[in-house]
Amino acid sequence: MNNYNEIFNELKDCTVCPRNCHVNRFTSKLGYCKSDASYNIASIVSHYGEEPVISGAKGICNVFFTHCNLQCVYCQNYQISRNCNSLPQYNLELSEVIEKILAILDTGCNSVGFVSPSHFVPQVKIIINELHKLGRYPTIVYNTNSYDKVDTLKQLEDLVDIYLADFKYINSNIAKKYSDANNYPKIASMAIKEMYRQKGSTLIVNENNQAESGLIIRHLVLPNNVDNSINLFKYVAEEISTNVYISLMSQYYPTIKVQDDSSLNRTIRSDEYKKVVDVIQNFGFHNGWIQEIESQSYYLPDFNKEIPF
Numbered sequence: 001m002n003n004y005n006e007i008f009n010e011l012k013d014c015t016v017c018p019r020n021c022h023v024n025r026f027t028s029k030l031g032y033c034k035s036d037a038s039y040n041i042a043s044i045v046s047h048y049g050e051e052p053v054i055s056g057a058k059g060i061c062n063v064f065f066t067h068c069n070l071q072c073v074y075c076q077n078y079q080i081s082r083n084c085n086s087l088p089q090y091n092l093e094l095s096e097v098i099e100k101i102l103a104i105l106d107t108g109c110n111s112v113g114f115v116s117p118s119h120f121v122p123q124v125k126i127i128i129n130e131l132h133k134l135g136r137y138p139t140i141v142y143n144t145n146s147y148d149k150v151d152t153l154k155q156l157e158d159l160v161d162i163y164l165a166d167f168k169y170i171n172s173n174i175a176k177k178y179s180d181a182n183n184y185p186k187i188a189s190m191a192i193k194e195m196y197r198q199k200g201s202t203l204i205v206n207e208n209n210q211a212e213s214g215l216i217i218r219h220l221v222l223p224n225n226v227d228n229s230i231n232l233f234k235y236v237a238e239e240i241s242t243n244v245y246i247s248l249m250s251q252y253y254p255t256i257k258v259q260d261d262s263s264l265n266r267t268i269r270s271d272e273y274k275k276v277v278d279v280i281q282n283f284g285f286h287n288g289w290i291q292e293i294e295s296q297s298y299y300l301p302d303f304n305k306e307i308p309f
Contacts, residue, residue, distance in 0.1 A: 007122045011037045017069040017118045018149055018187045033067045033119040034083040038091040039127075040066040040120070042080040042303050044100040046109060049309055051247050051289055053203065054111070054141060054164065056210035061104040061138070062113045063097070063127070064303075066090050069119045070145050070179045072168075074222070074258050079303040081116065098130050105138055111210070113141035113164070118148050121155065128159050139212050146188040147181060153194045163195040163215045170232040174225060178264075192217060193240060201243035203287070216288070218247040221276050224263045229276045237283040246288035248280060251295045268293075 010016055011025040021031025030036060046059040054060055068081040075081050080090075092100075101112060112131070117124050128140060142156065143164040167188055169175040175184035195215050203214035217236065221229050236244065250273045258264040270293050277290055301308040 004126050007125055008037060010122050016121050016149075016152060018147055018181075018183070019069055019119075032083065033069050035067045035119055036091075039094060039097050039123055040090055041092050041097060042066045042090045043308055044097065044104070045307055045309070046104050046107070047113070047309060050113070050143075050164070051216060053205055053209060053211040054113070054162070054216075056109075056111070056208060058107065058109040060111045060113045060141065061101055061109050062115050062143070063101070063117075064115045064308075065117055065120045065123075067119065068116050068145070070147050070181055070184070072145075072179045073261070074178065074252070074255065074264050076253065076255060077116070077301060077303070078255055078257055079301075094126065094130065097127055098134070101127070101131065102134070102136070105136060109138075111139035111141055113143045115143045116145065117142060118144055118152075121152050125155070125159060139210075144191075146191045147184060148187070148191040150190055150194045153191060153198070157198050160198075161213050162211055163199060164218065165192055165195055165215065166218045166220070167192060167232060167236070168220070169228055170235050171228050174228055178222075189235065189239070196240055196244065201241045201245070201287070203245050214245065216245045216247050218249060220249045220252055221268050221273055222252055222264065223266050223268045223272065226272050226275050230279045233276070233280055233283055233285070237285070242284040243287060244285075246280060246285050248276065248288070248290050249295075250291040250293045253300060 014021050014023050014025050014031055019032040023029055023031040025037040041063055043064040045062055047062040048055045048059045050060055066080045067083050114124050139161045141162045141164050142160045146165045170185050172182045172185050176182035199215040204212050206212050252268055254265045273293055
């Protein structure tokens with residue numbers, strides 16, 4: 001991969017993600033995500049708020065891409081994820097990206113996470129390759145909404161160590177209403193099955209109890225949507241495995257973007273969360289993490305600050 005032209009050629013007729021926009025991202029005519037061919041990165045920062053085996057004692061170097069191929073109305077990263085022209089410009093040169101990552105790795109951190117990377121996979125591949133050329137081989141975490149194409153994920157098989165994969169919805173109507181993607185359940189289920197094919201259900205951790213390889217399925221429980229969560233885990237139990245690592249999140253917090261939406265303008269209740277916890281245990285899931293219900297205000301970022309978290 002010394003010549004990056006072939007990689008960037010993917011962006012001249014972009015079908016990197018399931019939107020299949022077929023736009024040339026080197027021109028001003030942009031697709032669904034409104035992203036060009038640059039390194040559109042809002043923040044490169046040491047982050048300690050992931051699962052314990054991901055963050056570890058030294059944190060993870062998270063690379064937060066801008067825009068998104070989903071437009072979740074409740075997104076807590078809305079400052080950088082909106083596909084609109086009002087976003088600040090975060091275009092970095094590749095050398096700047098590498099410099100910022102190396103500065104964090106040199107603090108003793110040994111993992112790099114790409115957050116919302118589905119529409120920037122060519123850039124992700126180049127960043128990883130540049131690190132390898134410098135003799136740096138951090139654990140690579142692909143932190144995704146799982147609106148990914150199987151063919152794209154296959155390109156990452158030898159590059160990504162850990163898939164940190166959201167599984168948001170099993171109901172297509174809810175997926176359309178909240179994330180403008182009625183085919184999300186089908187796309188995400190195929191994507192996660194591919195991740196599972198690559199990594200299986202074993203999470204490999206080192207002597208410091210930090211993950212080095214595997215798959216973690218994340219699910220954020222939404223208010224008034226317990227049935228979606230229950231049916232989703234039923235699907236995972238029947239179609240993937242009850243041995244897979246689950247990260248069940250209670251941290252939903254209504255942003256100003258949903259203050260007028262009666263279905264989303266509150267945090268989840270403890271009884272809602274308990275129903276999902278009980279179902280997971282009844283289905284036989286036994287690996288992973290369950291958040292405390294009090295976590296709802298702990299993980300709110302502010303990307304107007306140099307250190308968002």
